[in-house]
Amino acid sequence: xxxxxxxxxxxxxxxxxxxxxxxxxxxxxxxxxxxxxxxxxxxxxxxxxxxxxxxxxxxxxxxxxxxxxxxxxxxxxxxxxxxxxxxxxxxxxxxxxxxxxxxxxxxxxxxxxxxxxxxxxxxxxxxxxxxxxxxxxxxxxxxxxxxxxxxxxxxxxxxxxxxxxxxxxxxxxxxxxxxxxxxxxxxxxxxxxxxxxxxxxxxxxxxxxxxxxxxxxxxxxxxxxxxxxxxxxxxxxxxxxxxxxxxxxxxxxxxxxxxxxxxxxxxxxxxxxxxxxxxxxxxxxxxxxxxxxxxxxxxxxxxxxxxxxxxxxxxxxxxxxxxxxxxxxxxxxxxxxxxxxxxxxxxxxxxxxxxxxxxxxxxxxxxxxxxxxxxxxxxxxxxxxxxxxxxxxxxxxxxxxxxxxxxxxxxxxxxxxxxxxxxxxxxxxxxxxxxxxxxxxxxxxxxxxxxxxxxxxxxxxx
Ligand code: GAP
Numbered sequence: 001x002x003x004x005x006x007x008x009x010x011x012x013x014x015x016x017x018x019x020x021x022x023x024x025x026x027x028x029x030x031x032x033x034x035x036x037x038x039x040x041x042x043x044x045x046x047x048x049x050x051x052x053x054x055x056x057x058x059x060x061x062x063x064x065x066x067x068x069x070x071x072x073x074x075x076x077x078x079x080x081x082x083x084x085x086x087x088x089x090x091x092x093x094x095x096x097x098x099x100x101x102x103x104x105x106x107x108x109x110x111x112x113x114x115x116x117x118x119x120x121x122x123x124x125x126x127x128x129x130x131x132x133x134x135x136x137x138x139x140x141x142x143x144x145x146x147x148x149x150x151x152x153x154x155x156x157x158x159x160x161x162x163x164x165x166x167x168x169x170x171x172x173x174x175x176x177x178x179x180x181x182x183x184x185x186x187x188x189x190x191x192x193x194x195x196x197x198x199x200x201x202x203x204x205x206x207x208x209x210x211x212x213x214x215x216x217x218x219x220x221x222x223x224x225x226x227x228x229x230x231x232x233x234x235x236x237x238x239x240x241x242x243x244x245x246x247x248x249x250x251x252x253x254x255x256x257x258x259x260x261x262x263x264x265x266x267x268x269x270x271x272x273x274x275x276x277x278x279x280x281x282x283x284x285x286x287x288x289x290x291x292x293x294x295x296x297x298x299x300x301x302x303x304x305x306x307x308x309x310x311x312x313x314x315x316x317x318x319x320x321x322x323x324x325x326x327x328x329x330x331x332x333x334x335x336x337x338x339x340x341x342x343x344x345x346x347x348x349x350x351x352x353x354x355x356x357x358x359x360x361x362x363x364x365x366x367x368x369x370x371x372x373x374x375x376x377x378x379x380x381x382x383x384x385x386x387x388x389x390x391x392x393x394x395x396x397x398x399x400x401x402x403x404x405x406x407x408x409x410x411x412x413x414x415x416x417x418x419x420x421x422x423x424x425x426x427x428x429x430x431x432x433x434x435x436x437x438x439x440x441x442x443x444x445x446x447x448x449x450x451x452x453x454x455x456x457x458x459x460x461x462x
Contacts, residue, residue: 009241011330012267017196019346020326023405025049026197038193038201040319045405048356048386050204050322054183056353057206057316060231061181068179068208069172073160075185076151082136084290085159085283087152090254092132095191100125106191135188137201153187158313160184161209162283166295176297176309177220179210183318195268197323204318209311211297214281217257217310221278224312225260228276232262236351236452237328241265245272255282264324273324274316281308325354329406335431337396348406349429352449357407358385359445362398364414366391374413377423377438381411384442403428408452409445 020026024043029036042050062070082088094107098120105114107130111121118127137153140146154160161180168174183206193199212220225244232242247259257280261272285308288295299305329348337343352358361378363370371391378389388407390398395412402410412424417438425444426433436444 007265007267007269009265009267009327009330010332011327013196016267016323016326016330019330019404020046020196025326038190040197040200045356046322049325049350049354049406050318052354052356052386053321053325054204054206054318056235057231057318058181058183061179061206061208065179067174067177068181068210069168069174071161071164071168071180071182072184073157073164073182075154075187076141077154077159077163079150079152080290081159081163081287082152084286085162086254086286087136087155088134091136091155092134093191094130095133096130097128098123098125099128104191109192133189133191135190137187137189154185155188156186156315157182157184157205157207158209158283158315161207162287162311163291165209165211165284166293169297175301176299177210177212177216179208181206181208183207195266197319198266198268198271200319203320206316206318206321208314209279210313211309211311213299214307214310217278217280217312220312221258221276224314225276228262228274228314228316232273235325235354236349237264237324241328242273243270245270253277255279264327266324266327273320274314277313277315279311279313281310283311284308325350345400345403347403347428350406350408352408352452355406355408356386357388357402357405358449359409359411360388360390360398360402360407361411361413362389362395363391364395364412368415369418370413370415373417374411377411377413377441380438381442381445385445399426399431409448411441 023045025046027041027043029039029041058070061068096105096107096110096115097103101120101123103120103122107115114121114127120127136155139151139153140149141151142149161182165180168180184204185202186205187202190199190201193201210220210224229242233239241264243263245261245263247256247261252259256277258278260276262274262276263270264273284295288308296306296308299307326348329350331347331349333345333347335343335345359381361374361381363374374389374391378387381387388402390401392398399410408428410426410428412426414424417423421438422435423438423441424433425436425441
C-alpha cells in the first residue's frame, strides 16, 4: 500500500460541523432538550443534498444498468431473519465500562495498556472485564412486551433484499446475474458515536446485492470494486484521498469470503466509506435453512440446474457519503474584491449533480422591476433545476452565501436584462461571469452540468 499521506485539506470537523449548522445542512437531534446522541436532523440544504446523493446513486444503479432493479423493504422484519443472518449471535462489539466514572469504551479502540492494566483512560478508575455487546436495537411489536413479540430495527438494509430475492425473480423474471438495489434507514446501538455524522445510531445506507453463479463470484467482485471506485471519481472525489483496505482474517465479517473497504481521507484520518463484499452463498443458504424454503436458483436455460447464488455486495453509507462530500467540497480561498482589497470566501465545490441548489437567481437591486423579472426567470428554471431566489443585501455578499451553500451557478438580473433579455451567469468555482439570453439559460446550464469536470486537484491535495 502507498505511504499514507497526512490530511492537508482545509476542512476540519469543527469547521464542517459549524458550517453545517449555520447553513442548515445538519442539526443536532432534539437540540432544545440538550440533544440526542447518535442522531442528527437534516435541514433544508442537508435534506436536499442527501436526496440528491441518493437520487444520483439510484440513477447509476437502476436507470443506467440493465440488470439491477430497486426495492424498498420494511425496517421491521421477522425476528428469525436476524437469527438466520447471524446478527443475533455475531453482531457484537467488545465493551468495557469504568466502575468509577461509568464511561463506556470499545475494547478494540482503546489504548492497549489501559486494557492490560484495567485502568480507565479518562479517570484512572478500575475497568470491568471485556464483554460482547449486541448492536441491534431491540423492541416489541404489539401490546405485550415479551420475547415472542421481539423485533429488531434492521442494522443493515441487505437482509430485506435477501428475503425478497425469490419474489423479485418471480415477479420481474430476473435471470442470474442480476442485482437488487435499496436505499434506507439502518440502526446500530453504537457505543462510541463521535466525529459528527460519521458514526451514528440512526443512519442511511445505499446497498446493492448482485446475485451470481458460484465460480463467477471472484470476477464479479473485481468488476464491482472497479465500478464503485469509478463512481467516486465521477463525483469529483480526488483519487489521492481514496484508497482500498482489504479485510484481514481477523476483520472479515461472519458472512464474508472476501471484503474491501473504500476508505476516504477525512480530516480525522483514513476511514471506511463503503464496503464491497463477497458474501458467498452464506445469506441465501442460511435463509433457506431457517425458513424451510428452497431458495436455490433454477437455471432454466441450463437444463434446470439448481444452485444457491453467491452475492457480491456494495454497501455505502448515504449519511457518511454526505459527510465525505462536505469535507471534499470544502475550500477557503483568498480573493480580491473590486476595490482591490483582499477578502476570503468559503466555498463548497460540490459536483453540480449533487449540489443542494443548482441555480440561484438574484436581482441586482430590490427595485425597478428587477425582482419580478428574477422571479420569472426562476419559474422558467425550476422545472429542470433546483433553484433559489435571494434579494437580500449586496450582490457580493449574496454570491458568498451561495458559494457557502455550494451553488454552482448564479444568475443575476440587472438593468441590461430589461433592455435585451440577457442575464449574467456566474460560475462558483472560477467566479467568472458571462452574458446569456434568458431563453438559452436552461440549455446552457444543462450543458455546463454535463461537461462539469472533476475539480482540478486543489493545491492542498497531498
Ligand atoms: N450490509 C453490509 C454492511 O452493512 P458495514 O460495513 O457494516 O456493512 C456499510 O456498513 C456502510 O454503512 C459503511 O461503509 C458505512 O458507510 C455505513 N455505516 C455503517 N455503520 C454506520 C454508522 N454507525 N453510522 C453511519 N454510517 C454507517
